[in-house]
Amino acid sequence: MTVARSSLTRRGAFAAAGSAAVVGFAAACTKDSGTISEEEGGGESEAPQSAAKVTITPADGATDATAAAEIAWTVEAGEFTEFALTDAAGAAVEGAMHPDGTTWVPSAPLEWEGTYTATVKAADEAGIEAVATSTFTTIASPGNRVGIENYLPGNDSTVGQGAILAFRFNDYEIPEDLRASVERRLFVTAEPEQEGSWHWITGRALEYRPKEYWQPNTQVTVRLGLGGLDIGDGRYGEFDQDASFAIDAEARLLEADNDTKQMRAYLDGSIVQTIPISLGSDEPIDGNDARSFSGTMTVMSREEESTFVSDLYDYETDVKWAMRLTFSGQFIHGAPWAADRLGNSNGSHGCINVSDEMGEWLYNFVRWGDPVVVANTGIDVPQGDGFTAWSLDWDTFKSGSYLSA
Numbered sequence: 001m002t003v004a005r006s007s008l009t010r011r012g013a014f015a016a017a018g019s020a021a022v023v024g025f026a027a028a029c030t031k032d033s034g035t036i037s038e039e040e041g042g043g044e045s046e047a048p049q050s051a052a053k054v055t056i057t058p059a060d061g062a063t064d065a066t067a068a069a070e071i072a073w074t075v076e077a078g079e080f081t082e083f084a085l086t087d088a089a090g091a092a093v094e095g096a097m098h099p100d101g102t103t104w105v106p107s108a109p110l111e112w113e114g115t116y117t118a119t120v121k122a123a124d125e126a127g128i129e130a131v132a133t134s135t136f137t138t139i140a141s142p143g144n145r146v147g148i149e150n151y152l153p154g155n156d157s158t159v160g161q162g163a164i165l166a167f168r169f170n171d172y173e174i175p176e177d178l179r180a181s182v183e184r185r186l187f188v189t190a191e192p193e194q195e196g197s198w199h200w201i202t203g204r205a206l207e208y209r210p211k212e213y214w215q216p217n218t219q220v221t222v223r224l225g226l227g228g229l230d231i232g233d234g235r236y237g238e239f240d241q242d243a244s245f246a247i248d249a250e251a252r253l254l255e256a257d258n259d260t261k262q263m264r265a266y267l268d269g270s271i272v273q274t275i276p277i278s279l280g281s282d283e284p285i286d287g288n289d290a291r292s293f294s295g296t297m298t299v300m301s302r303e304e305e306s307t308f309v310s311d312l313y314d315y316e317t318d319v320k321w322a323m324r325l326t327f328s329g330q331f332i333h334g335a336p337w338a339a340d341r342l343g344n345s346n347g348s349h350g351c352i353n354v355s356d357e358m359g360e361w362l363y364n365f366v367r368w369g370d371p372v373v374v375a376n377t378g379i380d381v382p383q384g385d386g387f388t389a390w391s392l393d394w395d396t397f398k399s400g401s402y403l404s405a
Helices: 017-022 176-183 356-365 394-398
Strands: 002-004 053-057 072-076 079-087 095-097 104-106 115-123 129-137 148-150 165-169 186-191 196-200 205-210 219-224 230-232 235-237 241-247 252-257 262-267 270-276 295-298 301-310 315-324 331-334 352-354 371-375
Touching: 053 115, 053 129, 072 079, 072 115, 079 104, 176 196, 176 230, 186 196, 186 205, 196 394, 270 356, 315 356, 331 356, 352 356
Parallel strands: 252 371, 331 352
Antiparallel strands: 002 079, 053 072, 079 115, 095 104, 115 129, 148 165, 165 205, 186 219, 196 205, 219 241, 230 235, 252 262, 262 270, 295 371, 301 315, 315 331
16 A cells, blocks of 8 residues: 555654654664665766655564554655555555554554565655665464454444443453553544543453444444554464444433332433333342442343343343343343332342333334433442443543543
């Protein structure tokens, strides 16, 4: 892929040598190394040499690049005009500038043990061109690669306005000093554009949300660019993960209030259904706190039929119209055995009970990612137990980013 000057800003990737240092690259090609050339004229005299000096990283001859390598360059005494990256066969590698403007990022991980050539062109004030190249090789595929549990929406799916992007590293905590470098490889684009942020719940669990609920009909594209990324302790990201999905044209919201024992269903801001409910028991069950969690959660899954098995409470129960709210097992579901409690008292093991009739209505009403607000139960949903980003105010949520200003 070739990048011309009009595609980039001078400020980001090629403003000063310090830019390359920020992203951790070593010194690279210089004229003395033979990697910068100027066009020569005919006759007995040489054409004027360009005053522009270009430095590229990874350096020419480097053999320690990973499959997640990014290309950086600086230009002194001139202006950048063009960039291209090719593989060993000369085929163009697709990519784009990082949103922070400091590096060029391939669209997919590079091949392990692959050879690549980066070419940068620049021109001095007189318009005389300088060309720099850097040919580098990536390392062999490492054995200690770390995968993720991916909770992204399915490709081409349509989801609710509260959709959270979430994933967890498998049995590995990212060292704190590397979390910023990991986070800058997590790309989210939305059309129309909306302010959003990642939030580290722990060193292995992250969530992303916009400042406000997604706008209707938003198109969202996600790339978790972790394949080949150095994540510390001799470990590397296993693969990239991608998803493209849409936000529904309709905005749905459920609100459950323990004080009134009622749930209200909203469509585009208007109440379309009021449902009697019974929540988690106010008193401990078998010595365990069984209260439903308060907070803003989202619908994580929908199951027409399910069998609930609890080791904590030693029961196995078949249910219908189950909509998951937490990893720990709180659902909205049909509960015909709770008919006498609906609308007046609590008694479940933490789930929100509704009649089978209303369970079926809710099952058909909601989508994955619809927000569910539960209030006045006396216990807040733990962060990370489900998709809990909306339970934090924006400033608190954004402060969990290692890239926030």
